[in-house]
Amino acid sequence: MTSSHIIVLGDPSNHRPDYTWNPQWIFPCESPWGILEKFKLANNANVTDIFNTLGTEYVDSLKMRTSWSKKLRNLTTLEGFSDQKAHKILGNSFVSNTKNIMTRMISVLPHFLIGQNQKLIRENVAFCGKCMQWGYHSVLHQIKLFHICPFHPDQNLETKCLDCSREIPYVLSNTHTESPFRCLCGKNMTNLPKHGEFYFDIWKKAKGLKIQLLEIKKWISLTPEQLERLERIYFHRNDDLDNRPNTLLYFLQFVEPSTKENWPTIQYNVMRSASYIVTLHGEQERKFLANPEYGGFKSFFQRQHFVYQVLYNCSLQVFKSIDRHLRKTVFKDHCNCIRYFHKDVQNHEEVCAYALTYILWKQHIEQINNYWDVVNRRRIGLRKMGVNFYSKQDSHYLNRIFERWERIQGDVAHTGWTTSCWIFTKLMAFLVLNHLKNWAEVVPEFARKRILDPVISFDYKNLPFYIIFFPKVKGESAEFHYWNNTVSYQTALKQANLTCPFVKARSHKG
Structure with missing residues (x-):
């Protein structure tokens, strides 16, 4: 792993840093994939370099350190990454932060689904074209309940390369991209730096992104009564929610039928028994x-x-x-x-x-x-x-x-x-x-x-x-x-x- 032209210490006590990083390059709700793609780009790093730097004690104990299982590279479970090392080196506990965001967004649903997060998280990278121009990718983009960018409500989420329609698996990998943020076909997912401008300057343009999508704002502000109501439901979950783009609206209509003009509505049917x-x-x-x-x-x-x-x-x-x-x-x-x-x-x-x-x-x-x-x-x-x-x-x-x-x-x-x-x-x-x-x-x-x-x-x-x-x-x-x-x-x-x-x-x- 070679250092770039600017070295920013994540740990002031480290007198011989061999990485390039600035905690200000990470923004709220940023995904592990986006963070690690930035780290790879800033340090010309590969998967082995990242595990050597951010791996758990179990990863450190492995004798074969050239081949990494998909389980360790999984960016949903994050089993291969140390939260303590991430906080020390990157200035961000992305392991615990990611899990907290997932819990906040998914645990609204009944407990019988909490152990099945994999079914609610996309296996391939989903991204917003506007966010990705700044090298920003959110954990929220990976949740199957959301099909529109939470930060840009006018943008549908993309799941394939815009040039070759190739999918990029949501794992830490050296082979699923030609280089960080670049598809195997050569398509750059971010804006190319202009003359005299570095990637770091482009990344900072994502500063200040806030959730704008009304449905998600409502989803994270449900009342205790609405949450309790969701705890006692069963819904059809045999198919992939990626194929049901209105699922979030269905849940919101269930807990609070819309009567406001600015609230999206979808025609549906309801049958109710006697209250006794x-x-x-x-x-x-x-x-x-x-x-x-x-x-x-x-x-x-x-x-x-x-x-x-x-x-x-x-x-x-x-x-x-x-x-x-x-x-x-x-x-x-x-x-x-x-x-x-x-x-x-x-x-x-x-x-x-x-x-x-x-x-x-x-x-x-x-x-x-x-x-x-x-x-x-x-x-x-x-x-x-x-x-x-x-x-x-x-x-x-x-x-x-x-x-x-x-x-x-x-x-x-x-x-x-x-x-x-x-x-x-x-x-x-x-x-x-x-x-x-x-x-x-x-x-x-x-x-x-x-x-x-x-x-x-x-x-x-x-x-x-x-x-x-x-x-x-x-x-x-x-x-x-x-x-x-x-x-x-x-x-x-x-x-x-x-x-x-x-x-x-x-x-x-x-």
């Missing part, structure tokens, strides 16, 4: 509670089994209602196609795409082995152990959410029976109708090729973002919020180009 739902007892529950054997340790398992049975029965009734509604509406003209589907595939070259959509949808929800059993209306039974929902396709997903509900409510077997049914019937209906949309999207090709038993897993593709609020005490409603950023199932079926070869003979019998 936590203490509301259904007829079956009242009969059970009136039983003189109710109470005691032994009764706990009886209550638990009863709750599970009630949940299953509620989900079954909801699915039967949806099934009946679909047959009377979107599949009304193709009921005979469904009824005689097995005969049609034996006697005709073509198949009805509407019937195939319905059959595949129902077959996978009920996990039926053969499509002809769907037509025969074979019904799956209730498993003996554990919580069950009629949609077997969503069993694991719904069980995970039920565990979250149990942690919030406590003894669901003692209370919250009606609330459980309200929450999970709404959610299951939401899921199964989304599955129908996904099947409608792919079935036209299957129908043309006569593929009747495709092996396909949609997971939760195209599922609108939703938030469930779990009530805990009397006076609180259960809530189901969803942002309908995709088409309805009715529209999806109309747009899917489904065809029926029997359109002129809907009463055919094979």
Whole structure:
């Protein structure tokens, strides 16, 4: 590591400094990537030089000091960097500062996500073009909740090189850039120094940057009541939040619906239960509670089994209602196609795409082995152990959410029976109708090729973002919020180009 033309001591007691640095080159919320890129540029340093200077005791103890694992180079966990050395040499405790910023921005969400920070942090460098001109890169740029620069609200965050569209991994590396702040294609991410101007002078232009984006200002100033409200939610988190640029607005709308002209709004839907739902007892529950054997340790398992049975029965009734509604509406003209589907595939070259959509949808929800059993209306039974929902396709997903509900409510077997049914019937209906949309999207090709038993897993593709609020005490409603950023199932079926070869003979019998 060679020193540059100006040496600024990070430690006055060091009489033989071999690095160039000025603590004034670091600004609030600056990311470890930005800080270390500056350090590499100012000192013509590489990864080994940085670990020799800023590495932890564990890094110092390694015998092989030429090859560094991705775990040590990770700039999200920062496991390879000593906070004490960073403070002593750089004048900035960037390890603890970064973690504090992450906690402040992310821990607003429920605790079950705190241990999954990796899912909320971008794996590749995201940057603002204006900030990067000054060699400034913020920790906030890496958080997937934010898609606009907090300091320049008119700038969308970039995730690829503006010249070659190459991504730069968010790790300390010698190979992912040609030189500090320069893509492998040669594109310089910062402004080139003018005549008589050094990089150091350019870096100082970032001084005074302040958060300007209204949404982030609101996010970091939520009230204790709003934070407590966020603690009792579940939201769809199976997909990458990088693909949902409005997620931050969704959370803000949930805690405080906008009524101000200057506050961005997005159309969404909300369903709320009665405010006394936590203490509301259904007829079956009242009969059970009136039983003189109710109470005691032994009764706990009886209550638990009863709750599970009630949940299953509620989900079954909801699915039967949806099934009946679909047959009377979107599949009304193709009921005979469904009824005689097995005969049609034996006697005709073509198949009805509407019937195939319905059959595949129902077959996978009920996990039926053969499509002809769907037509025969074979019904799956209730498993003996554990919580069950009629949609077997969503069993694991719904069980995970039920565990979250149990942690919030406590003894669901003692209370919250009606609330459980309200929450999970709404959610299951939401899921199964989304599955129908996904099947409608792919079935036209299957129908043309006569593929009747495709092996396909949609997971939760195209599922609108939703938030469930779990009530805990009397006076609180259960809530189901969803942002309908995709088409309805009715529209999806109309747009899917489904065809029926029997359109002129809907009463055919094979």
